[in-house]
Amino acid sequence: MARLSSLATATADILPFPAQAERRAAAPLRLLTFSTLYPNAAQPNHGIFVENRLRHLVASGAATSTVIAPVPWFPSRDARFGDWARCAAAPAEEMRYGLRVLHPRYAAPPRLGMYTGPWALLRAGRSALAQLLAEGERFDAIDAHYLYPDGVAATWLAREAGLPVVITARGSDTSHLPHFAGPRRLIRTALRDADALIAVSAGLAKGLIALGAAPGKVTVLRNGVDLDGFTPPMDRDALRMKLGLSGPVILSVGHLIERKGHHHVIGALAELPGATLLVAGEGPERRALAALAERLGVAGRVHLLGARPHDELAKLYGAADALVLASTREGWANVMLESMACGTPVVAGPAWGSREAISAPEAGLVLDEVGPGPIAQALRQILADPPARRATRAHAERFGWGETTRGQAELFAGLLAMRRGAA
Incomplete structure (x- = not known):
C-alpha cells in the first residue's frame, strides 16, 4: 500500500x-x-x-x-x-x-x-x-x-x-x-x-x-425523497387514461433480479382478478418473469416496462393504486418514499428500513413474510379500503x-x- x-x-x-x-x-x-x-x-x-x-x-x-x-x-x-x-x-x-x-x-x-x-x-x-x-x-x-x-x-x-x-x-x-x-x-x-x-x-x-x-x-x-420531483398527479384520472390504465393497478420497481422478488408479485396477481401489474426495471430475469406470467395465465395483465428514466417514475407511482416492494434485503429502499410522496401506499417485505418508512396505516403495510399469498392478501386489504392519498403524501413529507x-x-x-x- x-x-x-x-x-x-x-x-x-x-x-x-x-x-x-x-x-x-x-x-x-x-x-x-x-x-x-x-x-x-x-x-x-x-x-x-x-x-x-x-x-x-x-x-x-x-x-x-x-x-x-x-x-x-x-x-x-x-x-x-x-x-x-x-x-x-x-x-x-x-x-x-x-x-x-x-x-x-x-x-x-x-x-x-x-x-x-x-x-x-x-x-x-x-x-x-x-x-x-x-x-x-x-x-x-x-x-x-x-x-x-x-x-x-x-x-x-x-x-x-x-x-x-x-x-x-x-x-x-x-x-x-x-x-x-x-x-x-x-x-x-x-x-x-x-x-x-x-x-x-x-x-x-x-x-x-x-x-x-x-x-x-x-x-x-x-x-x-425529492418532495418536489415526486408529487401526486394534478389529475389522476386523466393520467391513467393517458397511460391506458383502468381497474386496480399494482406497480413493482427495481432491477429484474431474483432478490427483488418480482416473481412473487406476479404470483400474487394470479389471485387478484382484474388487476394490472406494471414492472419498471430491466435485468437478467426478464425472460423468466415473462415465462412465469404466461405459465400462470396472467401475461395479458403483466407489463414489463423496462428501465424507465427516474423522472418518469413519478407518473407510474401516481397512476398506481399500490406499490409492492417484495425484496427481503434492502437497507432503505427509496422506491417506498417515492411512491408515498406521489400518494400511493406501499406493501413491503420485512427488509431493513421497511417498518421505519411504513410506520403508519396511511403509508401501507409491512409483511412478516414475502410470497404470492401474503402479498395478494395485503393488496386486497389496501384495494378494499385505500388510505386517503393526501394522507399518504403527508406521511412521506416527514422524510425530506x-x-x-x-x-x-x-x-x-x-x-x-x-x-x-x-x-
Missing part, C-alpha cells in the same frame, strides 16, 4: 495549523466521493440514490465533491451484452449536475470479481486520485458508499492518501456479502479502519454492529433530505475537527 506515499504529502494541506483552521472554518468540506454505485450517461439510474444524497449535500453549501465512480471494464458496446455493454459505453469523465465524475475502469471478471474487486478498485481509485491531485485538487475526506468491495478499497486508498474515510452501508453489503468468508474478513477490517460509518436505517445499523462495528462509529442517516444533509455535514465537520485537534 506504499505506492501512493506521495499522496499523503500532496494532501498535507487539508490539516491546517490552528490559525488556518479558524480562517477556513466556514469553508465547504472538500469531499472525494468514491463508489461504483453512481449513475453515468450510459446507466442513468444506476446508484441514483448515492447521487441524490450527494447533490443535496453540495446544494446546501456545506460541501463540494469530486466523484470517482469506477466502472467494470468490458471490450464491447454491443447491445447483446446488456449491462456489460452499458458499462463499456460509460464515458471516462463527465459532469453531472455540476459535479465532476471520473469513471476509471477496473477488472471485474465473472465469478472472480467478488474476490478480486477490492484490489481492482484500489488500483482504479489510486490512478484517478493521483490525476486529480496532479491537477491541483485537494480533499478533506473520502465519502465512500457500499461496504464491499467499494468501502474496503476506500479504506486502503484513504490510508495511502492520509485522509479520513466515512463509509455508508446500504443493504446487501451488510446482510448478504458477509456470508462469504473472504469478503466477511475484509468487511470487518474496513469497519475497524473507517473513521465513521453511516447506516441508512436503524435495522442496518444493528447489522453493522453485529458484524463488529463499534457502536460509537455508526450514525443512522436515512435516505430522503434536510435532516440527512445536516447530519452528513455535522459528521464530516466533527470528524475533521477531531483530526485537527489530535494533530
